[in-house]
Amino acid sequence: MKYNPTESLIPAPPAQWPGGRGEMAGRVRGHDWASTPLGAVETWPQSLKTAVDLMLASRQPVYIAWGPELTSLYNDGYIPILGTKHPDGLGKPYADLFAEIWEEYRPVLAATMAGEAQHFVDKPVGLAGRTGLSTSWFTFSWTPLRDEAGAIAGFYCAATETTEKVRNEEALRESKEAALRQSEARYRTLFDSMDEGFCVLQLILDDDERPVDYRYVETNPAFERQTGMKDALGKTIRELVPDIEPYWFDIYGKVALTGEATRFVNHAPSMGRWFDVNAFRIGEPHRRQVAVLFKDITDRKRAEDALRRSEERQRSALSISTVGVMFWDDKFGLTEVNDAFLSMTGFSREEALGKTWQELTPEEFFSPSLRAVEEVTTRGENTPYEKQYFRKDGSRWWGLFAARKVGDEIVEFVLDITARKEAEAALRESEARFRHMADSAPALIWMSDDQGRIVFANMHYDYLFGRPASEMTGSGWRDIVHPDDLEEFEQTFLEAFQERRPIQTEVRVLDRHGAVRWLRCEGVPRLDDAHRFLGYTGCNVDITAAKVAEExxxxxxxxxxxxxxxxxxxxxxxxxxxxxxxxxxxxxxxxxxxxxxxxxxxxxxxxxxxxxxxxxxxxxxxxxxxxxxxxxxxxxxxxxxxxxxxxxxxxxxxxxxxxxxxxxxxxxxxxxxxxxxxxxxxxxxxxxxxxxxxxxxxxxxxxxxxxxxxxxxxxxxxxxxxxxxxxxxxxxxxxxxxxxxxxxxxx
Incomplete structure (x- = not known):
């Protein structure tokens, strides 16, 4: 609220007191002072007049209270402070003019009238009569005024309104506080949402300035997950983990005392955990506080240890003399083998590396090998299977194979079962065992007698053609062969049969739904221990998909x-x-x-x-x-x-x-x-x-x-x-x- 002085409402003759052309000078001259405790102006003591002259001449808001009832006088600058109380406030007793604050300021007034000057800075005052301002702020002083006898007769108040300044400062302070609260909220959100553990440690030193303990003065929510310690705030590490390793004090003590940040990975056996830690000093050096950002990496360390143990076990496995180990690339070329495999095949390591399974496998075993390759490629491992392998000198040996895909490589294990296979040769003609094996196979398996008649067909025929396998014996198999292929197929079989050589051909058949399918038919002569020809054993593989692709x-x-x-x-x-x-x-x-x-x-x-x-x-x-x-x-x-x-x-x-x-x-x-x-x-x-x-x-x-x-x-x-x-x-x-x-x- 600002006030611009105006010309005096009551012009003063030069001989009248007080002089001056301001509004309040005119009002003081024209006021009926005789009706107040102060009496007519002519009776006023010189000390009061001097004070009034000083008041009216001041550009600063000034108020004077004088006499037994502390009658009010004020200058032009004080008018805005009184608001609607002006001009009636002139000549009123202080208690009436400021009734709303009388009780609050009675002790202050008493002290002033006892001779004790008062000074207030940005003092809030609840003045009435100020439109829109229930509370105003002022910087003001009350100075005791003495009369000619030296007695205190009143006081002189010089005031400056600071309402606008205080409100601006308060608004600025509130803005800063709001910004601080917002910043703290963002910090707290980040602090609380971190996956890493965070804490602030207060280092505890002994008389020789050596770190012997530390206290947790701040932690985030992830702290408990990362350490397993509950209710750590305010407690020392020795209280939480009595057998904590001393080297933690040395590490954090060095950070606190030197200010050098550090990043390290360390094991805490007492807590059963590994930690990846980043520690740095915060605050003034004398506070001995260290902030720690850390993460529990126990699972990672265990995985690394497990990997090392796995590698050690792998090296041990490779050194087994009875199990061959082969490593293949994605094109099934040998990249590494162990000594056991070299012993089984007779190759040197240099001769073996780079070979493909086709170079080591007799052609009649390509089918099971291809199935195994497909299984490894599609589901990562194959069902263990048996086949023959070539040795360096061209002879064959039997192996039991199982492979698994590991990363970009395929690891295959083989057990030499040649001796077992030779022992089983005498039992190969056992009807029950053969039928059980054949009927369980997911392929078309058949046998002929020495006259070329089909004497056995496994149950897979029933699955594929919807007819009992028994109907395939004799010449029943002709019913499933495509009519256009029957004559050529029979001729191929007859020629191979007469020469007692393996059979390998392809033929179209009609499945249980009447659809045309392609079979790769392979058969090998079956001999007894005296090498007498007993007939053929064969296997037919569905290659329809491959044929469609070829077409x-x-x-x-x-x-x-x-x-x-x-x-x-x-x-x-x-x-x-x-x-x-x-x-x-x-x-x-x-x-x-x-x-x-x-x-x-x-x-x-x-x-x-x-x-x-x-x-x-x-x-x-x-x-x-x-x-x-x-x-x-x-x-x-x-x-x-x-x-x-x-x-x-x-x-x-x-x-x-x-x-x-x-x-x-x-x-x-x-x-x-x-x-x-x-x-x-x-x-x-x-x-x-x-x-x-x-x-x-x-x-x-x-x-x-x-x-x-x-x-x-x-x-x-x-x-x-x-x-x-x-x-x-x-x-x-x-x-x-x-x-x-x-x-x-x-x-």
Whole structure:
């Protein structure tokens, strides 16, 4: 609240007291003082008049209380402080004027009147009469005033209102406190959400300044998870972990005393944990406080220890002399073997490394090996299986194999079971054991007698063909063979049977649903201990998926051959015709390169679409792209979305290349003002007809050529023939116009 002094409301004659032109000077002169305890002005002591003169002359707000009732006087500067109490406050006793604070200030007033000066800074005062201000702040002093006899007759109050300053300071303080609270909230959120443990330690030193303990003065929520210690705040580590290792005091003591931060990994056996720790001093050095950010890495250390133990066990396993160990890469080439495997095979380590399983495996055991490879590849390990392996001298030995994928490698273990297999040879003809084994196998297993008749078929036949396995014996198996393959299959079996050699062939069969499936059929002669021929034992493997893949591959190869031949024929025609019509080698090279590039761009589009077709807009855009400069708008393309067959796409690309090349040399693109519009639409006739128009304008005047060049003949004849439609070029004076009408066969 500000107050601007005005001219005196009551002009004062020069002889009147008090002098001055301020409002309050006039009011003091005109007031009826005779009706107050002070009496008429003429009776006032000089000490009071002097004080009043001093008050009225001051620019600072001043208030004087005088006499037994402390009658009120004040200057212009004090008017805003009184508010609505002005002007009636003049001449009132202090107790009446300031009734609202009388009881509060009675002791202060008594002390002042006893001769004790008072001084207050930014004192809140609940004054009435100040609109909108229930409380105001002032810096003021009360000075005792004495009369001519030296007795204290009143007091002199010099005041400065500091309400605005205090409120601004308070607002600033509240703003800072709010910002601090917000900052602390963010810090607390971060502090509480950290996964790492955090704590502040207060180091405890002995008389020799050696660290002997520390107290937890702050912890975060993750502290308990990371340490396992509950209610640690305010406690020392010795209280929580009495047998804590002394080296923790040495580490944290050094940080606290030197201020050098440290990062380390350490074990706390007393807590059964490993910690990754980052420690640094905080606060003043004399406070001996250390902040610790840490993480429990016990699980990681245990995993590392387990890995070391596993590696040690692996090294021990590799040293076993009875179990061969092989390491394969992802292409199943040997990368490492142990001594036991080398002993089984007779190879040196240098001779063994790099070999594939196919080089070590007899061909008749490829099937189980392939199954094992597929199992390892798809599910990470294979079911243990038996097969023969070659030794270095070409002889064979039997092994029991099991493999597992570990990282990027495959580890395989093999046990030499040759002796066991030889011992079992005498029992191989046991009907019950063989039937149990065969019927449990997930493959088609069969046996013949020495006359070639099927005497056994396992239960997998029932599963695959929906017929009891017993119906496969004799000649019943013929019913499942595809009629077109039966004669050849029988002839193959008969020839191998007569020569007593292994059988390996492929045949089509009809499964239980009547669907055609492919089987790889393998059979080997079965001999008794005297090497007499007993018949064949065979296994048929379903290779339908592989056959389908082969057919698809052959189809793709044939399609590729067809497209390559067509492309080469096109290139041959372009080269031959261009060389025939070009006058110079440079002209021929430029023409051939441009046409081949156009062909290449069209091939790129078709390749992205797997040669199933192409979008007409993309073909046109690719063809004219080399002739479109940045910032120019000379090539205008317009038309609906149209799918083109591959042959049509190539033909149009060649046509557009020829037209664009001619436009650059002689037509619209040979001048800066020329433009080309390429527009197309589809006539919904049956079959639909593509109608495309190339139109040049703004170029030099056009004259029809005296003879048709190769480019023109290529467009009007060869490409028209490829498109199966009509292509016409008109050399209009305003620019070349080329129209195409061609049927749209399916892409």
């Amino acid at each position: 698809r591959r052959d189809l793709l190869i044939n399609e590729l051959n067809h497209r390559v031949k067509n492309t080469l024929a096109t290139v041959q025609s372009i080269t031959s015709q261009t060389l025939r019509t070009s006058e110079t080698a440079a002209e021929a090279r430029e023409a051939i390169e441009g046409r081949l590039i156009a062909l290449s761009r069209a091939h790129d589009v078709l390749t992205r679409e797997n040669w199933e077709g192409a979008d007409l807009y993309e073909i046109v855009e690719q063809a004219v792209a080399p002739y479109s400069s940045q910032g120019e708008d000379r090539l205008h393309l317009k038309g609906p979305e149209v799918r083109l067959p591959p042959r049509t796409a190539l033909s149009l690309a060649m046509m557009l290349q020829e037209l664009a090349t001619n436009a650059v040399k002689y037509g619209a693109l040979s001048s800066s003002a020329g433009e080309i519009r390429i527009a197309w639409e589809v006539d919904p006739a049956e079959p639909p007809q593509l109608q495309l128009r190339w139109e040049e304008s703004g170029g030099p005047p056009v004259q029809a050529p005296t003879r048709r060049g190769f480019g023109t003949r290529l467009i009007e004849r060869s490409l028209a023939q490829d498109l199966g439609g009509d292509v016409r070029i008109v050399f209009a004076p305003t620019g070349v116009v080329c129209t195409v009408v061609a049927p749209l066969a399916p892409a």
